[in-house]
Amino acid sequence: xxxxDIVQExxxxxxxxxxxxxxxxxxxxxxxxxxxTILHKVQELFGYLDKEAIEEVATIIQVPLSHxxxxxxxxxxxxxxxxxxHIISVCLGTACYIKGADEIVAKLKEELKTDLGGVxxxxxxxxxxxxxxxxxxxxxVVMIDDKIYGNLTPQMIPQIIKEYKRKxxx
Amino acid sequence: MARLITVYVNNKQYQVEDGQTIMQALDxxxxxxxxLCYHPKLSIEGACRVCIVEVDGMRNFVASCAYPISxxxxxxxxxxxxxxxxxxxxxxxxxxxxxxxxxxxxxxxxELQRLSYAMGIKQRHFVGERKRYQKDVSSVAVIRDPxxxxxxxxxxxxxxxxxxxxxxxxxxRGFKTVVTTAFDIPIAESVCSSCGQCINVCPTAxxxxxxxxxxxxEKLCDPGLIKVVQFAPSVRAAIGEAFGFPAGISKxxxxxxxxxxxxxxxxxxxxxxADLTIMEEANEFLERLKGNGKLPMIxxxxxxxxxxxxxxxxxxxxxxxxxxxPMSMLGAMIxxxxxxKIKVDPEKILSVAVMCCTAKKYEAKxxxxxxxxxxxxxxxxxxxxxxxxxxxxGIDFVNIQxxxxxxxxxxxxxxxxxxxxxxxxxxxAIRTAYEIYTGEPLMEIEISQIRGMQGIKEGSIELxxxxxNVVVAHGLGNASKVLEIIKKEPQKYHFVEIMGCPGGxxxxxxxxxxxxxxxxxxxxxxxxxxxxxYGIDRKKTIRRAHNNPAIRRLYKEFLGKPLSEKxxxxxxxxxxxxxxxxxxxxxxxxx
Numbered sequence: 001x002x003x004x005d006i007v008q009e010x011x012x013x014x015x016x017x018x019x020x021x022x023x024x025x026x027x028x029x030x031x032x033x034x035x036x037t038i039l040h041k042v043q044e045l046f047g048y049l050d051k052e053a054i055e056e057v058a059t060i061i062q063v064p065l066s067h068x069x070x071x072x073x074x075x076x077x078x079x080x081x082x083x084x085x086h087i088i089s090v091c092l093g094t095a096c097y098i099k100g101a102d103e104i105v106a107k108l109k110e111e112l113k114t115d116l117g118g119v120x121x122x123x124x125x126x127x128x129x130x131x132x133x134x135x136x137x138x139x140x141v142v143m144i145d146d147k148i149y150g151n152l153t154p155q156m157i158p159q160i161i162k163e164y165k166r167k168x169x170x
Numbered sequence: 171m172a173r174l175i176t177v178y179v180n181n182k183q184y185q186v187e188d189g190q191t192i193m194q195a196l197d198x199x200x201x202x203x204x205x206l207c208y209h210p211k212l213s214i215e216g217a218c219r220v221c222i223v224e225v226d227g228m229r230n231f232v233a234s235c236a237y238p239i240s241x242x243x244x245x246x247x248x249x250x251x252x253x254x255x256x257x258x259x260x261x262x263x264x265x266x267x268x269x270x271x272x273x274x275x276x277x278x279x280x281e282l283q284r285l286s287y288a289m290g291i292k293q294r295h296f297v298g299e300r301k302r303y304q305k306d307v308s309s310v311a312v313i314r315d316p317x318x319x320x321x322x323x324x325x326x327x328x329x330x331x332x333x334x335x336x337x338x339x340x341x342x343r344g345f346k347t348v349v350t351t352a353f354d355i356p357i358a359e360s361v362c363s364s365c366g367q368c369i370n371v372c373p374t375a376x377x378x379x380x381x382x383x384x385x386x387x388e389k390l391c392d393p394g395l396i397k398v399v400q401f402a403p404s405v406r407a408a409i410g411e412a413f414g415f416p417a418g419i420s421k422x423x424x425x426x427x428x429x430x431x432x433x434x435x436x437x438x439x440x441x442x443x444a445d446l447t448i449m450e451e452a453n454e455f456l457e458r459l460k461g462n463g464k465l466p467m468i469x470x471x472x473x474x475x476x477x478x479x480x481x482x483x484x485x486x487x488x489x490x491x492x493x494x495x496p497m498s499m500l501g502a503m504i505x506x507x508x509x510x511k512i513k514v515d516p517e518k519i520l521s522v523a524v525m526c527c528t529a530k531k532y533e534a535k536x537x538x539x540x541x542x543x544x545x546x547x548x549x550x551x552x553x554x555x556x557x558x559x560x561x562x563x564g565i566d567f568v569n570i571q572x573x574x575x576x577x578x579x580x581x582x583x584x585x586x587x588x589x590x591x592x593x594x595x596x597x598x599a600i601r602t603a604y605e606i607y608t609g610e611p612l613m614e615i616e617i618s619q620i621r622g623m624q625g626i627k628e629g630s631i632e633l634x635x636x637x638x639n640v641v642v643a644h645g646l647g648n649a650s651k652v653l654e655i656i657k658k659e660p661q662k663y664h665f666v667e668i669m670g671c672p673g674g675x676x677x678x679x680x681x682x683x684x685x686x687x688x689x690x691x692x693x694x695x696x697x698x699x700x701x702x703x704y705g706i707d708r709k710k711t712i713r714r715a716h717n718n719p720a721i722r723r724l725y726k727e728f729l730g731k732p733l734s735e736k737x738x739x740x741x742x743x744x745x746x747x748x749x750x751x752x753x754x755x756x757x758x759x760x761x
Contacts (some may be wrong), residue, residue, distance in 0.1 A: 031756050051353060055750075062756045064336030065352030065361075073341040 011052075014045045018053055022060040031061040035071050039078060048079035084119045084126040086164055088112075089143045093132030096140040100153075104140050105129075107154035111161050124168060125161075175241040180248065192234035192245060193221055201247055204256060204288060206263075206281065206373060207322035208235040211672075211691050212331055215323050219259050220285065224252050231255055257289045263320045264291060266300045267374070274318075274375050279683045281373030282320060303348065308356030310380055311364035311531040312679075316348050319376035325349060325368035332672060332691070334647035334758060335478065337362045349376070361481050361752040363646060365474035365670045366528030366552075366679015370690045379528045379680055383555050383562075386522065390433040395520040396512070399429050400500050400579075402440045403590035404526035404675040405553045407702040411695075412557035412682040413567045418698030420706055423572030428560045429524075430573055436508075438579040440523070441586030443500030444598070446724070447471065448585060448715035450741050451493045451595075452603035453732040455665055459638075464488045466656060466663040469595050471495045473529035474670030474679075476745065478646050482754060483653055484747030489666075492742040496589060497523050497530055498539050500579060501546030502740045507728045508579060516544055523547045524556045526590070526678035529670065538743045552680025581720035584707030591700040592644035592674035593620035593627060596667040600631055600640070601714045607633045615713060621704075623673060623693050626652060628663075640665045645672040650758045676700055 021041055025034050038061070042053045049072050058065045072078045090108060092101050105116065112120040112127050119126050135141045138150025142160075149160060172187040179201060186195040191214075193203055207218040214236050222231035226244035231252060246252065264286050271277050303316035321340070326349055329338045337360050341350045351360040368377040390397060406422040415421070426437045451469070458467050470476060470491045479486060494502070501521050509516040523530065533539065534547040551559070560567050575581070585598030597617045604612040619629035620640065625648040630639045641663045643652045649668045656663065671677045673696035684690045712718055729737045 027756075029756065054353075058753050059751070062753060064330070064339075064753045064755055065750070066336050066339035066350075069350075069352040069354075070339035070341050074343050 011046075011050070015053060015056060018042065018045055018056060019060065022057065025061050028061075031063050032067060034061065035063060035068065036075075039068070039072060043078060048082050050082070081119050082123065085124050085168065086145050087126045087128060087143075089128045089130035089133070090116075091131075091133045091135075091139070091141045091143070092129045093136070093139075095132075095136035099139040101140045103154045104142060104152055104157065107157045108142075111157055122165075124165065175239070177239060177242070178244040180246055186239060188239070188241070190239055192223060192225075192232070192237050192239045192243075195239045196223075196234065196245070196247070203234050203247060204260075204285060205235060206285060206320065207324065209324055209327070209371065209689065209691070212324060212327040212371075215327065218263075218320070218322050220256060222252065222256060222259075223247050224249055253289075257291060258295075260285050260289045261291050261294065262296055265294060265296045265298065267320065268300070268317050275378050275381070276375040276683075279685070280375070284686060299345075301345070301348075306357050307380070308358035309362065309364065309532070310358070310535050311528040312357055312362060312366060312369065313378045313380055314357055315376055315378065316350070317376075318374045319349055320374055321347060321349065322373060323349070324371040324373070325377060328367045328371045328691075332645050332647050333363065333365060333367055333670075334645075334650045334754070335361060335363050335365075335482075335752070336755060338368065359750070361750055363474040363478040363481075363670060364529035364532040364679075365478075365646065367671065367691075369528065369679050370677075370681070370683070379552050379555070380531060381555060382531075382549050382551050383559050386549050386551060387559070387563075389520050389549070392520075394518065396436070396514055396518055397434045397520045397522070398436045398438065398504050398508070399434045399522040399524065400438045400440045400443065400497065400504075401425060401429070401524035401556075402497065402526050402675060403444070403587050403703055403706070404678060404681070404699065405524050405556070406706075407590060407676055407699040408526065408681045409553050409557055411685070412554065415568075416698075417688075417695045418702050420702045421567075422706070423574065424567060424570050425524075425556075426575060427570045427573040428556075428565050428567055431565050431570075432559060432563055434522070436576045436579075437573075438500060438504065439575050439582050439586070440496050440500055440525075441582030441589065442579045442718070442720060443496030443498075443503075444586035444589040444595075445583050445715035445718045445721050446499045446503070446741065447493050447496045447589075448595075448598050448602050449721060449725070449732045450499075450737060451491050452599050452606060452715075454491055454493060455599065455603055456607055457733065459633075459664065466660075466666045467491055468666040469599075469668060470745075471589070471595055472668060472670040472675070473527060473533035475646065475649060475668050477529065477532060477748070478649070478670065478752070480745055480748040481750065482650070482752035484751070486653065486656075487745050487747070489656075490745055492744065494539065494741055494743050495530075495533060496586075497525065497550075498533065498546050498743075499741050501534075502539075502541045503579060503724070505541050505544055505546055506740060507724060510728075511578070516542070521546065521548050523550045524553065525550055526553050526675045526681050527671075528552060528679040530680075536743075538745075541740065553678075554680055554682055557682060578720045578723065581718060582710075583715050583718045584710035584713035585715045586718075587703050587706040587710070590675040590703050591621075592623070592669050593617075593642045593667065594674065594703070595669075596620050596629075596640055596642050596665065598715060599665070599667075602716045604631065604633060605714065605716065611714070616704075620667075621700075623697060623700075638664045640667070642667045644669045644674050644677075646670050647758075650754060654754075654758060672696065673700065676703070 172189045205221040216233045216236040221234045223234045224246040306314040326338045330336045410421040505516040531550045588594030620627045620642045627642040676699035
């Protein structure tokens, strides 16, 4: 079985779990008032608000998609795009900022070809901001997954990204 | 009647009824508070804060659209502080708006422009960053330009509360708030019915119809083309408003003259198409009544309704009449019957339709409606676009010498005229079906049960002792309500008329904008437009579609008889479910 098929199968399993979960919300009046709880469940299952899953929600609890989209986009907590395999968090806390975090952000934007809050095109990296990672002595810092990279300069970024891409290829 | 209370407005004492908002009370007293997001047909949003007033004892200014009036209330509407606050509120909107009025489609007819002027904004204090968005030009009918949006939310509310389509919503937050579709998908890929009511209620140019006037002006100068145009009944009932005439005056002959001056060779009447539709539809209904086909039969003239049905109620396709709309029927006849008559290659004919409707732009592009591989209608422009073309070409519409329709597709019955108003298709169908079924002409030709602006109208008629129940709905929200009834009680009605827009085609998404002294969706204006059409009907000697001599000749010379094989090929169509599937919210189904 190919990785793609495994991913697809896992997704279908999650859709099934979601459908069972939504049973109890069916035919309730004021369905919209349950929307937040349901969206939390979707994110828990899929890691983000998957389009197919949201369409299931809309159909089953009979709330128009546009309303769900309005709620989903209002709260920062909800992820609208599938997160990357690796989460890059750039510290934008005071110390890092003074030490040139903005230049790090600019370089990462260039390397990943996406804005803060986005996902790189190859789906490998989520690009997020963080507020002080408690490693101010190493400023400016970037955290990738649970690994801290400190005393960074923009020139160091391409090598780091390349390393992750290489590992992924293997 | 509600209890009377005493209030003070700008230190003058008044008696007003309890149980209304401050704005409602002040409107009746002759104080017109400036407003933006408020619309009497829509729920109260209180989003724009333009309608603030000062109330004694209240810490802040209150939004008069939302705040209830109460006994002994002391209200000020024009203090310097209030005027400054109101001015600032509007200026903040203006500062987040592209300042390109002179090249804007709503120039001279924009509520934000009028408000800005009324607030006396002479200086700009808050110039700063403004929002930037791409226009969504994906749809062939409705264009969305979020940069022009002032977030009043009238489009969101008309799309959900009146039309029941729920395609639009506010998304994101703060400075990034935008009115958009689910998943920000292009309008063309959404559940948008193309009805254009968002355009009608938008105070600015955030929603517009797709404009085809430039292309048309060019084609009108092409010497190799025979230029043929048709226009809908509702166009004549409303176009005068765009030239300063009061609502309710038919400008049929003036419109014909203007179209001729624009360069059209033949001007035909969509009302002829309507008569043809009735011939087919009335016979189709009687066939279904005999057991050949599903009941209730639902009309199929309204393009927005057809798209809505395919996305929201695909399980009802079998109930939909297979008849094409009058526009598409007439278009098909222009490219076949008429082309043969004038001995011209149909490819050399430019078939244009002027419609009160934006969804007709979508209909004209439906592949199912091609006639021998050609579009039945090549270009659709709205009443608004025609009015602009007339002005742009320097044609004096106000003093124009009236002209007559061309033959043979310009002759119509009164039944064709009333097609433009809610209940009109049903009334005309009954006039013809009754006579075909019973062999006697219907005496009570004006069927008052199904006239008027009530959202859902029921009626019944006896056909040789058989009681036929009919229902008429206008506005897609009302359509949903009727369809939910039919789902529960499939036997309740025999014949259903649905028009996508409030008031029917006369309230279409392509009609002239409400001017400075009126509001969009105004029932009084809709009633006057309807009355213009009923007036045309009353003045006609022929009021029943089947008595139209040009229709009889068309069947004799070309089509054979109604529902013949040729008629089926040229005048009927089919529908199919479309993605994304629309979702009917629970409130619609629980009632």
